[in-house]
Amino acid sequence: MSKQKIEVAEQPIAASTQKQAENSGTSHRSGGLVQNLMHGPAGRSLGLVVALVVLVLIGLITSGDRFTSSENMLVILRHASIIGVLSIGVTFVITAGGIDLSVGSVLGLTSVVGSLTAVQAAASDSTWLIMVVVSLLVGAIAGLINGVIIAYGNVVAFIATLATLVAARGLAEIISERRTLLVTNTDFTKFMRADFLGVPVLVWIFALVAAAGWFLLNRTTFGRRTVAIGGNLEASRLAGIKVKRHIVSLYVLVGVAAGIAGLMMMGRTTSGTSTHGYLYELDAIAAVVVGGTLLVGGRGTIMGTVFGVLIFSTLTNVFTQNNMDTSVQALAKGAIIVLAVLLQQRFASGKVRKAKKLPLKV
Amino acid sequence: MLKDENPRPLLDVRGLTKRFGAVQALKGVDLSVLPGEVHCVMGQNGAGKSTLIKTLSGVHQPDSGEIFWDGEKVDLSTPTAALSLGIATMYQELDVVDGLSITENIFLGHERATGGVLHVKKANAIARTLLKRLGHGSLSPSREVGTLSAANKQIVSMARALSRDTKLIIMDEPSAILDAGEVQNLFRVVRELTAQGIAVVYISHRLEEIREIGDRISVIKDGQSTANNMDVADTPKAELIRRMTGRDVSNVFPERTPISVTAPVVLEVTDLELAGHFDKLSFSVRAGEILGFAGLVGSQRSEIIETIYGARKASAGQVTVNGKRLTAGSVTSAVTAGIGLSPEERKSQGLILDEPIYKNVTLSTFERFSRTGLLDEAAERRAASEQIEALELRPADPQRPARTLSGGNQQKILLARWLVHGTKVLLLDEPTRGVDVGARAEIYTLIRRLADAGTAIIIISSEIEEVLGLSDNVLVIDNGQVLAQKTATEIDEHGVLDLVMKGSAA
Ligand SMILES: Nc1ncnc2c1ncn2[C@@H]1O[C@H](COP(=O)(O)OP(=O)(O)OP(=O)(O)O)[C@@H](O)[C@H]1O
Ligand SMILES: [Mg+2]
Numbered sequence: 001m002s003k004q005k006i007e008v009a010e011q012p013i014a015a016s017t018q019k020q021a022e023n024s025g026t027s028h029r030s031g032g033l034v035q036n037l038m039h040g041p042a043g044r045s046l047g048l049v050v051a052l053v054v055l056v057l058i059g060l061i062t063s064g065d066r067f068t069s070s071e072n073m074l075v076i077l078r079h080a081s082i083i084g085v086l087s088i089g090v091t092f093v094i095t096a097g098g099i100d101l102s103v104g105s106v107l108g109l110t111s112v113v114g115s116l117t118a119v120q121a122a123a124s125d126s127t128w129l130i131m132v133v134v135s136l137l138v139g140a141i142a143g144l145i146n147g148v149i150i151a152y153g154n155v156v157a158f159i160a161t162l163a164t165l166v167a168a169r170g171l172a173e174i175i176s177e178r179r180t181l182l183v184t185n186t187d188f189t190k191f192m193r194a195d196f197l198g199v200p201v202l203v204w205i206f207a208l209v210a211a212a213g214w215f216l217l218n219r220t221t222f223g224r225r226t227v228a229i230g231g232n233l234e235a236s237r238l239a240g241i242k243v244k245r246h247i248v249s250l251y252v253l254v255g256v257a258a259g260i261a262g263l264m265m266m267g268r269t270t271s272g273t274s275t276h277g278y279l280y281e282l283d284a285i286a287a288v289v290v291g292g293t294l295l296v297g298g299r300g301t302i303m304g305t306v307f308g309v310l311i312f313s314t315l316t317n318v319f320t321q322n323n324m325d326t327s328v329q330a331l332a333k334g335a336i337i338v339l340a341v342l343l344q345q346r347f348a349s350g351k352v353r354k355a356k357k358l359p360l361k362v
Numbered sequence: 363m364l365k366d367e368n369p370r371p372l373l374d375v376r377g378l379t380k381r382f383g384a385v386q387a388l389k390g391v392d393l394s395v396l397p398g399e400v401h402c403v404m405g406q407n408g409a410g411k412s413t414l415i416k417t418l419s420g421v422h423q424p425d426s427g428e429i430f431w432d433g434e435k436v437d438l439s440t441p442t443a444a445l446s447l448g449i450a451t452m453y454q455e456l457d458v459v460d461g462l463s464i465t466e467n468i469f470l471g472h473e474r475a476t477g478g479v480l481h482v483k484k485a486n487a488i489a490r491t492l493l494k495r496l497g498h499g500s501l502s503p504s505r506e507v508g509t510l511s512a513a514n515k516q517i518v519s520m521a522r523a524l525s526r527d528t529k530l531i532i533m534d535e536p537s538a539i540l541d542a543g544e545v546q547n548l549f550r551v552v553r554e555l556t557a558q559g560i561a562v563v564y565i566s567h568r569l570e571e572i573r574e575i576g577d578r579i580s581v582i583k584d585g586q587s588t589a590n591n592m593d594v595a596d597t598p599k600a601e602l603i604r605r606m607t608g609r610d611v612s613n614v615f616p617e618r619t620p621i622s623v624t625a626p627v628v629l630e631v632t633d634l635e636l637a638g639h640f641d642k643l644s645f646s647v648r649a650g651e652i653l654g655f656a657g658l659v660g661s662q663r664s665e666i667i668e669t670i671y672g673a674r675k676a677s678a679g680q681v682t683v684n685g686k687r688l689t690a691g692s693v694t695s696a697v698t699a700g701i702g703l704s705p706e707e708r709k710s711q712g713l714i715l716d717e718p719i720y721k722n723v724t725l726s727t728f729e730r731f732s733r734t735g736l737l738d739e740a741a742e743r744r745a746a747s748e749q750i751e752a753l754e755l756r757p758a759d760p761q762r763p764a765r766t767l768s769g770g771n772q773q774k775i776l777l778a779r780w781l782v783h784g785t786k787v788l789l790l791d792e793p794t795r796g797v798d799v800g801a802r803a804e805i806y807t808l809i810r811r812l813a814d815a816g817t818a819i820i821i822i823s824s825e826i827e828e829v830l831g832l833s834d835n836v837l838v839i840d841n842g843q844v845l846a847q848k849t850a851t852e853i854d855e856h857g858v859l860d861l862v863m864k865g866s867a868a
Contacts, residue, residue, distance in 0.1 A: 219479055219480055220479055222478060224462075224466060224480065225471075227459075227461060228462060228466075228470050230461075231461040231462060232457075232460065235457040235459050235470075236459065238419070238421065238451070238453065238457050239441070239470040239471035239522075240442040240445045240471035241470070242442070298459070299461050
């Protein structure tokens, strides 16, 4: 048999091939250390840090101490907190290659249900945590509906959550009879409006959600599978991941995030209304994308999202400090989004680069 | 070794059928795999090999038929069901997630974790051991898979199969993307596995490989078993081919036509350089000449032709077609001058999977089928049909979406595209990857016929035999350097490998 003969030649061949394959693997896609760094996660967050520093400098130059005062810093953070919590949730669905347009109106719905007289009555009879549980449950159910329609009904996430965006707002209007419900439970409002170690509770909640989100995405099987599904759904399925179930749980997760944001909103405004969270989904998606999470899925960064949120809220603050028009502000926001996505395409993953390399004119 | 014991089969498949819409992909397939054997499954493109293995890995559900595992009837309703029995599969289309690291890919779906919290260090350590066992210990487990070559991605895929408690590994055309050296490495691993009693189902179109690694062979033709459990050593090649194709195919290369001394130089490459890959590369191809690039994967052969095509921007040097200089880094300039490229990674670079066959065939020429901006789809379909005929593309229906074709037939679409195009210079990167024996001979003939019609052709193939058999002249390339330029008849497979070995030792 020919087997004998070949075994002799096998070691050197294997060894040399390996060396070459390795060479081509590294030298072929990345040109040098600097570029490598820019392409890595460090490079992407570096850009965000630079953007944030530039904004702070602008604030410092235009408004001086007024801007850098610790009160103002807390204003920026408090402003960031509610959108921040939403954005952390949205980071997960976008990383998995999905999208959730309904977070803003689900936020409104949870605030309305959480502030219902019946719920508040039950809360004052026992504990204000009842309100928390109810709001989170409402968020979770909304997410469950989204997830089931998307995963099992095979409806595109964009359409499914667009439907929920409209429907949840409508439901909130029906339940609240288009009135603003006041949050009368003082234990609840006191907690939400309190400071802890000199920092508002709302900011603490954002920090905790961000930390939990970071851990979940980077250190758990759940996070790992989320990235995998966004990167290659078919491969994930073949690897034995229960893809549909996972997708449902992702939408439940973002629904719960909307519930938390709803509670924060009730605390900050001491009210629940169907108009809470209006257009927040756009701010959240913008923050996530600016942060460097790929809109096509397969790569997500919680740190990036936190930076994205901070950049937008600092921007708003700089404009407010200088009494500038909100229209100009919107214009600047738009420019930042485009810039960020352009940068992302330069630095981002092989996915984007490969697509550009296509040697065909389509 | 196995024959005298007559052991119970590990996997026993009886009368499997599967229909996709109008296509009856499997019409009754039997397969019986013994522990510790390498069982080869052979068949032409579209015969149903991948469909068979996908029903065994829980991806597709058979319409009828029975699957026995270790003597017990089983229902493989999900990939998880198959994996937990100990059936691991390396799919024909690479099934890795580019954005994740090597370790993350290996443990995808069965992560090393406690209560959902990952053990990153432990997983990396196991991954490192697995890579070493596969002869690729120098790959870092934390490297992102998207940055790996196709061959190395396959190593990851194999490491994943080994990371589970596996009794049977199914490999669907693993060698299609490997060069000679890597195939030997693969075989070393396969032998190691079978020595431990693990069974391997091995699919390949390369008969020499089957001879070398296989124990028994089963053949599928048009979704039906035509032979089962034939002994590799006792089955002559001609018989195998007959069982697969139902006719006699001579796998010989077409006769070379002597190139006339007056044939003009069509493609001239002078001092071409791509920083970090190759430099000072000069050669020329005359009308009617087939120039072969021989070498191993990673020798930068693909980079060279991609640079000629303008998909990569040359850092120095020039390319001329019929004396006219091309703009570096401009595909448009290359295409206008009459250069065509059939790329190596067809799935990502070449095919629009959801479009019908004919649109894929005419993708780079569809302007030709338009009058005043309106497309003449009927003419497009006619042109595509001609090529479908010539290449024996199956199914021969120009309307079928490219996605539903078998792997080998997808390759043929890309080849058809450039045949329709009528180029002056044709760059072919692995033109027969995954193509069956019968169609291979057709493709060789077609390539030779194009050359005879005056096309200058460059061909890259990992099968050295193919490069030598088809080309007029050969460049042996390693690490971006031309080690030798020879007439194809002057050198044999060993000569090429010797050169490459010496080159990489220096
Ligand atoms: N998902 C699908 N939908 C429709 N038809 C399909 C699908 N998958 C496979 N087929 C068809 O089933 C037949 C068998 O395909 P299969 O991929 O099993 O062939 P194969 O033997 O693996 O070929 P190759 O050697 O080219 O890989 C082909 O006619 C193919 O077009
Ligand atoms: Mg196949």
